[in-house]
Amino acid sequence: MLHFSRWKTLLIWLVAFAAVVVAAPNLLSEAQRSSLPAWLRNDRVTLGLDLQGGSHIVLKAERSHIVKDRLEEAVANVRNALRGAGIRYTGLTGHGQTVTVRITDPAETQEAVDLLKPLTTAGGQSGLTLQEGGEGQLSLQISDAGIAADVVSARNRSLDVVGRRITGFEYKDFQVRPEGADRIVVQVLGSVDAERLKNILNQPAKLSFRLLDESMSGQEALNGRWPATSEVLYSLDDPPVPYLVERTAFVTGANMIDIEPAIDPQTQDTSIVYRLDVEGTQRLAEATSRNIGKHLAIVFDDQVMSSPVIDAAITGGEGRISANFSEDGVRDLAVMLRAGALPATLTSVEERSISPSFGADSIVSGLVAGLVAVVLVAALMIALYRILGVIAVVSLFFNLILIVAALSLAGATLTLPGIAGIVLIVGMAVDSNVLIYERIREEERAGPSFAQAVDRGFSRAFATIVDANVTIFIAAIILLFLGSESIRGFAVTLAAGILTTVITAFTLTRSIVAVWLKARRPRHLPKSVVAHLFEHTNVRFMGIRRYVFTASAAISLIAMAAFATVGLQLGIDFTGGSLIEVTAKQGNADIDDLRSRLDELNLGEVSVEPTGRPSNARIRIASQGGGENAEQSAATLVRGELAADYDFRRVEVVGPAISGELTMMATLGIVAALAAILIYIWFRFEWQFAVGAIIATLHDVIIMLGLFVLTGIEFNVTSIAAVLTIVGYSLNDTVVVYDRMRENLKRYRKMPLPILIDASINQTLSRTVLTAATTLLALLALYLFGGDVIRSFSFAMLFGVALGTFSSIYIAAPVLIVFRLRPEASNGEESNKTDAGVRSGTVV
Template sequence: MLQFSLWKKLLIWGACVLGILLASPNLRYAQVEEYNDASAALLAGAEETPELLAKSKQWPSFLPSSLVNLGLDLRGGAHLLAEVHLDEVYSARMDDLWPSVRDALREKRDVIGTIRREGGPVDELHVRISKPEAIAEAVAAVRALARPVVSLTSAGHTDIEVTSTGADVIVSLSEAEKLSTDQRTMEQTLEIIRRRVDEAGTREPTIQRQGTDRVLIQVPGIGSAEELKDLIGTTAKLTFHAVVGRTGDKDARVQSRQILLPAADEPGVYYILEKTPVITGDQLVDAQAAFDQNNQAAVSFRLNPSGGRIFGEYTANNIGTPFAIVLDNSVVSAPTIRSHIPGGSGIITGRFSVEETAKLSIQLRAGALPAKVTYLEERTIGPELGQDSIDAGRIACFVAFAAVLIFMFLSYGLFGVFANIALIINVALIFGLLSLIGATLTLPGIAGIVLTIGMAVDANVLVFERIREELKSAKGPARAIELGYERAFSAIVDANITTLIAAVILFVMGSGPVRGFAITLGLGIITSVFTAIWVTRLMISMWMERRRPKTIEV
């Protein structure tokens, strides 16, 4: 086992050198981080200012530049726990369902008479017919609109339930559809929040679901929780409505098919709008910060082909009438349609600053949050606290590292020196792999590295103790070393596989900091076995070939 072919030697040392190179950018963390940001900005087409060019030359381009991402507890940042109001989605579904229900009942007008939408709970649609004796025909017509629920756990169920009370047809979502809607809403909320945070250029955010209706958001490196809330705290729901009228009375009575919304830029002014929008932000494909004809900050938008066709037909058929652009339940603009607007593009004007248009365009591009979000918990973690954590973790690593190095040298002499060199390579390999996969290092992750440092010498201790036993049997040095590695191999593999299984379970079942600990522990086990079985043995083999000692002392 002490004989290594040339290709094996090259492969082992090559892996060590590659790991050290991948880990090296972390020694100049701030410098390499500025280099990465500048390089990304130049690649995106930013103006080549002297400062940006200087930062882009702070690190050699031929060397790896991937860094270990620092978690919230190390870098500082913002923490939010948000609650998603799922009941609002049910209300929106009822509003979307109303045109289909209305058209289905109109086809039966000669039997059921006239129809009118009535008020009711937010998760129900109430429609009154003028001929109560024909309520069964009305229920049957609406029930025909039901569709199967697309879900593995809800096979055989339909999406709506239709009942009647007197002259009212009552439509509601089935329990199976509510469960499916809740799941889709939470997945959509997570994705939209992630896209908004990613568009802002933040690194390695933690965005995950907690319970049935809550979302945990942790973003390292952001200034404050308020800044994070400004980015993701609004739904940025864009809709276009027909204007019925305008009033100064905030308590004005409106019909059930209408809504009363305030004007964003005109205090005391309210618009009466058709409740069902002509088009929605779901048909939006792009939004960019721009300037209008008066050189005022605005947001330009572009609709998909379906939205563009509807927008074009509506403007062609309603020339001379006002058209409200509604953002988050306030009318930002209500221009009069002067001519047909083909192509599905337009501009949103208002009293926006340049910063507001940039933020609004990010929110619109990412899409509208499907429901209102409220914040149950918010914390801002300052960089000073993060630096304290880094310093404490660094001290813990150095103390553990020094203690292990001294112990191995005093216990095993020259062989302990070989183990110490392998341990240094082992730590470099851990950071190299963390940088390669873009993992996030948290305070528990540092604990995992400290634990790995202590565990890393276990394999070497097993081997060296076994070599001592073989030397007592009057075997030669080479044979004793071979038998030591051969007979300790199974114990090394067994011990590390069980720990690796525990790390995998922690990663799969855990979340947040627990996963950070599991990642560093798992990678540390893999690199420890590699350095103990191959790197240390290769160093001993090369020493034996050069010195050819008659006796050895472990």
């Protein structure tokens, strides 16, 4: 009989109360939380970017630019070393990752080698190797390992610069973190001007004071050859003017310690007012005193900002740089100069920007979907189990509180797919109660007292519930390593919900049922018309297995043929490109006008379709095929074209590097999830069960992919989440059936396998149907009220749950017959006897 000591009961309710206390601050405003103790007000769920708005930008340190800079540095070092020693040379060039030079006098070759060898270890660097050729030929090779180390170093040094620039932009809630060897992830929450933010993050902002090389004009240099100590740079004018500029800089942005933007109120001319440090002041004074009458070249990112004549030595260390920028532009320039120059060029390879209004709409949609799901599931459970249904609803309520408390303690980020995960848990959490209650109903029919039936029901359902939930938990863990932050949010809530569901079912639910038993002393489960529909089922499922196999095989072949010929409608996650949602500032969105205006931009394949309200439209731009910058340029053009008439609710830009990685990770994720789940089933059951699960799972995945092809629903990272979740759910249901088969295999050793399988399915049919019903109700609420962003996800999940329920009966079970889980027993007396006992629903 169920028994809970007072201490155990007290502990359970103390944990429940603690969960309420930890979760409660999430319902309070910022002002109300400030009055709470520090240990409590900081433990809350953080809303993700897709719920509160903001920008998620991935920056990549450009390897090609680092190679170019390293090559130019190596060439300059060789030139300075040989010139300093008076060694004559010719043919000093850099190409790829190799610097070559020929020593004019072969007798000086060894001296040159000794002179250049220290360059291979300069500054503690490795990766440069010196090689000798014939006739005084020398080469310095920059290794791939050396470049890789430079990339990591540049990325690490860029982190602080990026952080300082965002701070200077007056954004408060942001995060900058490294990713991989060459990337920086920037996330800024709230109302963000994403285009302006990208502009200040992408620019190296390298400022230098140099001298113009006045030995020839810039145009003459372009028409002939210019000195190796100089280079041709262009001005910021339109059209740009070429200048021949000396390579040596005597003052850089690093010497500036006080930088302010200045705007003339009368002429509106913009400039930068600066003050130099002691070293910079001394260098500028020396350089200008020696070059009075010449032109100073102020260079910003390899462009000449201005070229004033040096009338006198500049000794004060203060000055003004004219900047032909807008007011915002000169302020941004000041921010970049204060933050410092980037050690490498950073390119935006991914952008996901959400407006705060779009995030607010998503929150409302998610909350409405969750509320409707709770109401529908609660109504069904109470209709099925009366007082036990009420207990299940109370447990569900505390289960949701536990999920929020766990996410709060972990400081997790809640995303829109994360809300979808919680809504899904609403349906799946009561599955455990259904399994327990139906097991109690079965144990009650076996003959012991009702109290003993309840005790056995909880005990014998435990292994089944754990086995069934492990499969979904594995899928959730795999999802943690896939896709965007929003998908990881779904995985976190799903994994947390599975753990709290199992814990709640066997602690809180069990303790409440124990109190009910002691107080009411019932003799049987509460009567329910719906639940008794499955009491005497005797469906011959295996009798039509050949027909079902044939039909399923045909459908699977059609799905594979459609997949191979038509293919999936891949989203930008896998193809690259841009997805932009806009809302008209006045009136409704004019779809035809949008198409016409975007066609004039010559961006290739562009589609425009209405979405949500009449004022909204969704724009899809195919991959530009010109690298990362081409994707960003396309989105910038669209922003510039539509900004006057439309607000941008959502902008997603995915470059080829990210899309290729997402494709690989999605493929590996599906394979890894299938392998991990099936290894677990192989470990828990006989090998035939694992093979059956493999076939049933492949059947579900193939037909799911066929659904995407047939309906034309976009297949993106959220679709991968749907497929993996369905794989876990399908195996969840399969495990329930398999678990009963394993029991019956031990109990009825001579029963023919088809009859035993039919009996097992009929015995678990109520569980199969009712657990699917609760999950489908939650998903239906999500589909109807969860919003347009996750509608395709919830539709795929709806179809997948129904498909998984079907395959657990008609695919996973019959496979056991094909692989001869048990040789056919003779139709002897004992076989007939046990057959009759099982068919009548009696558990012997």
